[in-house]
Amino acid sequence: MDATNKFYNLGLLIVATIVVAKLISSLVMPRSSKRLPPIVKGYPLIGGLVKFLKGPIVMIREEYSKLGSVFTVNLCNRKITFLIGPEVSAHFFKAPESDLSQQEVYQFNVPTFGPGVVFDVDYSIRQEQFRFFTEALRVTKLKGYVDQMVVEAEDYFSKWGDSGEVDLKFELEHLIILTASRCLLGREVRDKLFDDVSSLFHDLDNGMLPISVLFPYLPIPAHSRRDQARKKLADIFANIITSRKCAAKSENDMLQSFIDSKYKDGRPTTESEVTGLLIAALFAGQHTSSITSTWTGAYLLKYKECLSAVQEEQKSLMKKHGKRVDHDILAEMDVLYRCIKEALRLHPPLIMLLRSSHSDFTVQTREGKEYDIPKGHIVGTSPAFANRLPHIYKNPDSYDPDRFAPGREEDKAAGAFSYISFGGGRHGCLGEPFAYLQIKAIWSHLLRNFEFELISPFPEIDWNAMVVGVKGKVMVRYKRRELSVD
Template sequence: MTDAPRPKIVSGAKPESGHYEEFLAHAAHFLYRAYQECGELAEFDLYGQKHILIASPDAQEAVYRAPDAVLSASAPYQYMVPVFGEGIQYGAPLEIERQQVKIFSNALRPAKMKGYAQVIAQEVEEFIADWGDEGEKDFHDTYKDLVLRTSTHCLMGGDFRRRLTDEFGALFHDLEESISPEAVIDAHSEEEAFKRRDRARAKLQTLLMKAVEERRAGARPEIPDMLETFLEARYADGTPLADELIPGMIVWIMFGGFHTSSNTAAWASVELARHPEYQKEVIAEVDRIYRKGEDLSLASLREMPVLEGFVSETLRLHPPLCTLMRQVMQPFAYKGYDFPIGTNIVISPYVSHRIPEVFPDPERFDPHRPEPDHVFALIPFGGGKRKCVGNSFAFLQVKSILTALLSRYELSLVDPPETYREVMPSLILRPSAPCKLRYTRREKA
C-alpha cells in the first residue's frame, strides 16, 4: 500500500439522499464541516452523485491546472444552461465557450474601464445624493439596487438604464433563485422556482433583443458600453456573434457580476461597521485621495491599498461563490489518489479561506493579514484559466461605492454584531436579512 491520501467519507449520509439535506440547508457550512471532519479530501454524496471536496492550496492548484478535457467545468454546471441559454457558455461547445469568454475580456479591457468608471461614479453620486445627514438602510437591498443601475448602465448604455424598471431586477432575482442545490441534482424538474426561471429568461430575451435591434437600427451609447463590444464581436474564424445570442451574453455577464459585487459591497459595509478602528484607516485613505478635489471616477481607478486590502479580507471571509465544481472526465490523480471518472470535484473558497495553517485564526477579520505565499490559497475569484474575468470591474464597482459613501458618512451597526449572519438561500452566499446599517454624516475634517 502507498501513503496516497484517500478521501474520508463525511458522516451523516442518509440512505437515499446522502448528504443532500445538509448541503441544501447551507452548502458552505456543510462543506466546512466536511473539511473539519475529513481534512484535505472529503467524500460526500448527493442523491447517488459522488462528490469530493478538496481543500488545500496544492490540491486547488492541481485542479486549476488540469486541462478541460480531464476536469470539465461544463459537465457539472449544466444547470446554468437554462439560465444563460443554449449556445452560450456551458450550452456551447468548449472552443466556442472559450471564445465567448475572450469577448468578455475585450469588453473589460483597461481602455474601456475608464468609461465604466465615469458611469459608475455618476450613478453612485446620484444614488446617495439625497440620503441626508443620517439614516438607516438595509445595505444588502440598497446595494442590489445600486449595482443593478451601475451594471446595466455599463453594459447596455444610458438609454436602457434610464428605462430600467423594477421588473428587470425581479427577473434577475428569479434567475438567481434557481441556482440552488436542487438544480445541481435536476435543473429540469417540476420545481416552481425552475418554472419562474424559464419565464424570466424568456422575458429577458424579448427585453434585451429589443435593445439589440435598436442598436442595429443606429442608436449609439454616450460612452462605449459592453453591448457595443458584443455587437462588433467576431469568433476566431470571422463569424459574428449571432444577435439572438447577445441577450444570453448579457444575462451571463450580469449574472456573473451582479449579486457577487452587491453582496461583497454589503459585507464590506458590515465589516466596516463592525470594526470602527479599521473604518478610520479606510476613511483616512479615502480622504487623502478623494477629498483633495479628485473626481470619483479617477479616485476609484487609483490604487487604494487600504481599501483594497479591506475588500480582499471581506472576500476571504465572505466569498459569494463557494461551491465551484469540476467533473472528472479522464484519469486524474492527486498525490497518488486516482479520482474515479464521473466524480464531481468541489473547490470551496469559503473552506479554503479558513484553513488555519494558511490563514491563522481564520474567523478573525484582519485586513492587515499578509497575502498567503501560495497563489492558489486565496481564491474568491477562482484560479487558473477559468479565473473570473470580471475581477477588476468588481473591484472598481465596490471601490467607487465605498469611496463615495465613506467620503460623506460613517457606518455603524443597527443590530448586535452576531446577528449579521451568512445565509445561502441559493448557491450564492449573502448576509442575512435585514442587513441594516446606520449612516451618519461625518464631521468636516
C-alpha cells in the same frame, strides 16, 4: 487411493492458481484502486446525501477534521471528491477542460442564460465567448465604466437626507443593479426600461433554486416564470440591438461590446447570444458585488480602527487629487482594497466550485500522502472553507485586512491558490477587476460624504441562499458630512 490423490492435487492446483492470480492482480491493479480517498460515512444507497443537504460547509468542516484535505462523499449514484487547500487543489484550477470540465456540472444554468452560450456550447466556442468578456472588460473599457459608476453613486446618495436610518444591504443591492444596468446592459435599459428589466431579472434569479441544480426543467411555477422572463428579456434586447444598428450608434457598455464581437471565423454574435452573455455577466457580478459591498461596510463599522484607516486614505487622496474620482484614483486605494478583499475572504458568495473529472489524476497532501482520483468523479473545492485554513491564515476567522499588506501577504506565503474567492487558474473570474472598482467607487463616495453607525446586530451568513450572502437587514444610522482634507 489414486482418485483421492488426483482430487488432492487438483485442489492444490486450484488454490495455487487463485493465489497466483491474486498476486498478479495486486501487482497490475491500477494505483487509484489502492489509494482512493477516504469516504464520508453514510447510509446505504444514498451515501452522505443527508449530511450534504444539512449544509455542505458543515459537512466539509466535520470531514476535514476527521479525514483530512482529500475525501469523497457518495451522493446516491454520484461521487464528489473534495480537495481542500492549495497543496491538493492545484490540478483543480490548472487542469485543461479535457481533464476537468465545468460543462456537465453547470448545466442547470442553461435555462437561465439561454441556448447557445456558456455552458450550452462546446469548450472551443465557450473560450471564444470568454474572449468577448475579456475584451469588454479591458482597461480602456473599465475607465469608462468607472466614470458611470461614480455618476450612479453620486446620483443615488444625493437622494438621501442629511441624516436617517437605512437598511445598508437593501440600499447597496439597489445601487449595484442600477450601476450594472448602466455599465453592462446599456443606456436604454438604465434610462427607460430599468423597472421592467429589473423585474424580469428578479424572476430569473428566483428561478434558480436548489432543486434546479438537480432538475432544471422541473415544471414548477418558479421555472415557468424564469422561462417567461428569459423570453421577454430576449425580445427587449433584440429591439435595442436593432435600434442601435439602424441608427448606427455606438455606446460604451458591455452590450455594445458584445454586439461588436466576432468569432474567429468572422461570424458576428447573434441577438440571442448577446442576450445570453449579458444575463450571464449580470448574474456573475450582481450578487458578488452587492454581497461583498455589504460585508465590507458591516466590518468597517464594527472595527473602528479599519474605518479610521480607510478614512485617512480618502483624506490623503483628496489632498492629492481633490474631489475627483476615476479609474486611476480608485487604483490607489490600497487600504480600501485590502478591506474589501478580507471581507471577500471570509464571505465568498460561491461556497463550492465543481468540475467533472474525465481522467485519473493524483494529488499529494501537505503531509505527503498521495491519493488517486478516479475518472468519473465530480471534483470540488470550497472557497468558504479553504479561505479560513489556519495553516495559511493567522486567526483565520478574524477580520484582519492587514494580512494582505506588503511584507505580510499571507495569501501568497503558502503558494498559489491560497486565496480562491474569485476562483483561479484557467477558470478565474473575469469580472474581478470590475467588481473591485464598483465596490471601491461606492465606498469611496460613502466614506467621503457620510458618518455611519451600525444599529442592528452584526449580520449573520445566509447559508440557505443559492449564492451565500447576508442574512436579514443591516440597519445603519447615517449623517451627511464632507470628509475634511485637513
